Amino acid sequence: MRWSEIKTVYPDQWLVIEALEARTENDQRLLDRIAVVELCPDGATAMQRYRQLHQQYPLREFYFVHTSRETLDIRERQWIGVRTKSAANAVAIP
DSSP, X not given: OOHHHHHHHSXXXXXXXXXXXXXXXXXXXXXXXXXXXXXXXXXXHHHHHHHHHHHHOTTSOEEEEETTOSSOOEEOOOOOSOOOHHHHTOOOOO
């Protein structure tokens, strides 16, 4: 399905979706084909379910969204290096 179809079928709903076909243009993730994985009663439940699915299937592309959005605005972040808990508390040595 496309986002416009999902908004029509699931009006004013929190959903967990999966990108089946997607591409990136200018740091913007464009979802060409989407599957609805789960309907959720609220945003907190949708986020919790997203985390569970992401942990269980780390190679699949899940998102939690509300269908009141006109368009999906998904931005990719470029990560440089690895962050760890101890790295946040590191002190520079002169």
